[in-house]
Amino acid sequence: MRWVNEHRARWRGVRWLAWVALVCLGSGIGFLALGEAAELRFPPPDFESGYSMPATQYPSARSQGMEWFDIAVLLATLGTATALVYAKRSRTGLAWLSGFSLLYFGFYREGCVCAIGSVQNVALTVFGTGYALPVGVGVFFAAPLLVALFAGRTFCAAVCPHGALQDLLLVRPVKVPRWLESGLGVLPFIYLGAGVTFAATGAAFLICRFDPFVPIFRLSGSLGMLLTGGAFLVLSLFVGRPYCRFLCPYGALLKVASALSRWRVRVTPDVCTQCRLCPSSCPFGIIREPDPGLMRPKEVSMARRGILVALAALPFLVLAGAGVGWVFGGAAARLHPTVALVEDYGDSLARGVPATPTLPERLALDRAERQSKDLLPRAEELRGKFRMGGLWFGVWCGLVVAMKWISLGMVRRRDEYQPDRTACFACARCFSSCPQERIRLGWSPAPDAVTTHPAIAAVHPVPSAKSGGCGCGPGATGGNP
Amino acid sequence: MLPGPSNDDRTSRREFVRNGLRVAGLTGAGVAVGALSHRGAAADTVWQIDPRKCLSCSRCATECVLEQSAVKCVNWFPICGYCDLCTGYFEPQPIGLDTGAENQLCPTSAILRKFIEDPYFEYKIDEDLCIGCAKCIEGCKLFGNGSFHLQVRHDRCLNCNECAIARSCPGDAFYRAPVEKPYYQFTT
Ligand code: SF4
Ligand code: SF4
Ligand code: SF4
Ligand code: SF4
Ligand code: SF4
Numbered sequence: 001m002r003w004v005n006e007h008r009a010r011w012r013g014v015r016w017l018a019w020v021a022l023v024c025l026g027s028g029i030g031f032l033a034l035g036e037a038a039e040l041r042f043p044p045p046d047f048e049s050g051y052s053m054p055a056t057q058y059p060s061a062r063s064q065g066m067e068w069f070d071i072a073v074l075l076a077t078l079g080t081a082t083a084l085v086y087a088k089r090s091r092t093g094l095a096w097l098s099g100f101s102l103l104y105f106g107f108y109r110e111g112c113v114c115a116i117g118s119v120q121n122v123a124l125t126v127f128g129t130g131y132a133l134p135v136g137v138g139v140f141f142a143a144p145l146l147v148a149l150f151a152g153r154t155f156c157a158a159v160c161p162h163g164a165l166q167d168l169l170l171v172r173p174v175k176v177p178r179w180l181e182s183g184l185g186v187l188p189f190i191y192l193g194a195g196v197t198f199a200a201t202g203a204a205f206l207i208c209r210f211d212p213f214v215p216i217f218r219l220s221g222s223l224g225m226l227l228t229g230g231a232f233l234v235l236s237l238f239v240g241r242p243y244c245r246f247l248c249p250y251g252a253l254l255k256v257a258s259a260l261s262r263w264r265v266r267v268t269p270d271v272c273t274q275c276r277l278c279p280s281s282c283p284f285g286i287i288r289e290p291d292p293g294l295m296r297p298k299e300v301s302m303a304r305r306g307i308l309v310a311l312a313a314l315p316f317l318v319l320a321g322a323g324v325g326w327v328f329g330g331a332a333a334r335l336h337p338t339v340a341l342v343e344d345y346g347d348s349l350a351r352g353v354p355a356t357p358t359l360p361e362r363l364a365l366d367r368a369e370r371q372s373k374d375l376l377p378r379a380e381e382l383r384g385k386f387r388m389g390g391l392w393f394g395v396w397c398g399l400v401v402a403m404k405w406i407s408l409g410m411v412r413r414r415d416e417y418q419p420d421r422t423a424c425f426a427c428a429r430c431f432s433s434c435p436q437e438r439i440r441l442g443w444s445p446a447p448d449a450v451t452t453h454p455a456i457a458a459v460h461p462v463p464s465a466k467s468g469g470c471g472c473g474p475g476a477t478g479g480n481p
Numbered sequence: 482m483l484p485g486p487s488n489d490d491r492t493s494r495r496e497f498v499r500n501g502l503r504v505a506g507l508t509g510a511g512v513a514v515g516a517l518s519h520r521g522a523a524a525d526t527v528w529q530i531d532p533r534k535c536l537s538c539s540r541c542a543t544e545c546v547l548e549q550s551a552v553k554c555v556n557w558f559p560i561c562g563y564c565d566l567c568t569g570y571f572e573p574q575p576i577g578l579d580t581g582a583e584n585q586l587c588p589t590s591a592i593l594r595k596f597i598e599d600p601y602f603e604y605k606i607d608e609d610l611c612i613g614c615a616k617c618i619e620g621c622k623l624f625g626n627g628s629f630h631l632q633v634r635h636d637r638c639l640n641c642n643e644c645a646i647a648r649s650c651p652g653d654a655f656y657r658a659p660v661e662k663p664y665y666q667f668t669t
Contacts, residue, residue: 042562049598053558054605058664059636061527110639117642125517132516134525142510149503155534205643260503337648360538364651367536418569
């Protein structure tokens with residue numbers, strides 16, 4: 001035994017001989033007890049000095065309990081935000097809550113788990129195989145949407161860390177022209193379709209990979225993404241919530257849900273006197289002016305015709321989308337690592353790439369060679385999936401464009417200035433711009449019946465909150481012009 | 482201000498449609514929850530590396546979204562040979578079998594070599610220094626017992642939806658481990 005040990009330590013060449021000897025001698029009961037040890041080049045030693053082997057450390061992941069805590073925080077902030085919008089109607093409260101959400105979901109949880117990304121997990125669960133949705137992710141996906149079905153986008157108001165970051169940075173909003181806003185408004189839906197397609201095919205989590213703010217929350221990431229994040233931050237100073245309005249895929253879902261909402265955010269819970277003070281107070285420019293709707297028969301028939309043309313074009317748009325999607329889906333399959341590997345492997349076979357085994361790419365090709373029996377059919381299957389995914393994505397894009405077209409022809413009757421409920425982030429900035437609201441809060445003196453008339457109110461504007469009012473109301477310090 | 486019965490009708494009709502769609506949406510959500518919960522029970526997973534598939538390519542050191550990779554070298558002591566000439570610790574032709582930096586394979590001197598008894602040495606990893614470059618792992622795998630292996634350390638890992646290393650791992654060594662068994666376990 002001693003002899004064996006000494007030689008093992010000194011002369012590497014005979015180590016395996018020593019191993020054979022050890023096996024032959026059958027010495028060392030502990031050795032035999034180790035099932036896998038028969039494959040080891042050097043048997044683990046028998047220590048004589050009373051040395052006790054250290055335990056390998058396995059630091060545990062964040063505990064399951066914390067996941068429930070995240071859920072609780074989400075539900076609490078969501079409830080608080082909804083109450084602040086509807087009951088308290090307090091911009092100050094929402095700003096503080098935004099700050100909290102930014103710190104907790106943003107900088108503490110580092111932007112993960114988040115509702116925006118959860119769309120992909122849901123897609124992967126539904127379309128993929130062998131992936132089941134974690135409870136926490138499911139709640140982050142569903143809760144804001146359910147709330148939006150009743151109360152609009154209060155999640156965006158002060159819970160979503162992405163929204164909070166952009167919202168708190170907004171210092172000098174510029175007006176985005178309505179046509180541009182409307183045109184860019186299809187992007188979130190397209191991005192949503194792309195994100196779902198890529199997640200469903202198991203190729204990538206696009207929405208996570210190209211999230212501009214998560215690298216900022218983590219204070220680390222690839223240079224490209226950090227620069228993109230920085231650009232978005234700078235943009236947020238002047239353009240209200242650029243990511244929310246023109247990219248956020250979850251915002252697209254929230255738009256649909258809030259279109260059906262039971263209640264909507266109102267600039268004043270009282271009567272709108274049409275004083276026209278509120279539209280400019282919304283940094284996102286989404287307070288719509290009163291509209292008589294289509295009154296004259298000629299206008300009505302024009303609008304009808306427009307919608308009919310759009311409806312007639314719908315099948316063609318969808319078909320065109322499907323065709324384009326099918327073609328590009330095949331090409332996009334390369335974005336799946338397995339497909340890319342198989343294609344590279346084919347290339348290298350054709351060109352006879354010299355072996356440089358240390359490069360990861362070369363190692364991957366070696367693996368492709370070893371596993372080609374499994375990989376080739378797998379890649380073929382994935383290509384098929386991508387073509388189908390591309391097709392559905394094309395259909396989706398066609399539908400989005402058609403719906404946008406149809407919506408252009410729809411004219412709604414509105415009796416008062418009111419936020420577009422699908423686009424309103426429920427930030428509560430507009431509330432304090434409304435003289436009616438200021439009176440309700442006691443910031444402005446209560447009117448006699450006469451001054452409520454819009455014509456008179458315009459000539460005799462109500463005094464500002466700073467100079468008048470009792471100053472004792474809950475939002476007395478919260479006048480956010 | 483356009484009064485007229487037709488307008489009220491339209492408003493209430495719109496409200497009716499909206500209510501109907503909302504109920505439909507809620508029903509759909511309920512059905513979806515039922516279907517999804519039927520698909521799989523407790524589903525939480527974390528990323529982990531299967532050491533048998535790892536090709537020691539060193540991408541673990543560079544691809545992680547964290548500044549300091551969440552992947553570290555781990556020594557599974559029960560199969561470690563405690564070799565004097567540890568091929569995971571020393572350069573291929575070391576000048577001497579000592580802790581001189583010129584002899585060490587590890588670029589950050591993250592492996593701590595400690596004499597136990599003749600001729601055995603214990604090798605521990607200082608995780609704050611280890612960058613997960615897999616140099617030592619390659620050495621240990623090629624000429625040793627393979628007790629050094631890379632693992633995603635869950636005190637550091639953010640458990641990204643899409644692990645950036647998994648995406649580019651040439652060995653396809655990453656897998657989603659159930660959260661109850663977050664580390665690869667050797668059979669001994
Ligand atoms: S639109 Fe998207 S990013 Fe903006 S607050 Fe809403 S969920 Fe968050
Ligand atoms: S609550 Fe809505 S309408 Fe009012 S300022 Fe905020 S986003 Fe604009
Ligand atoms: S990327 Fe994969 S093959 Fe490369 S070192 Fe990490 S686990 Fe090993
Ligand atoms: S050689 Fe690389 S993987 Fe091994 S301990 Fe050093 S830094 Fe870590
Ligand atoms: S899941 Fe994210 S943090 Fe963890 S090892 Fe992968 S890239 Fe790094």
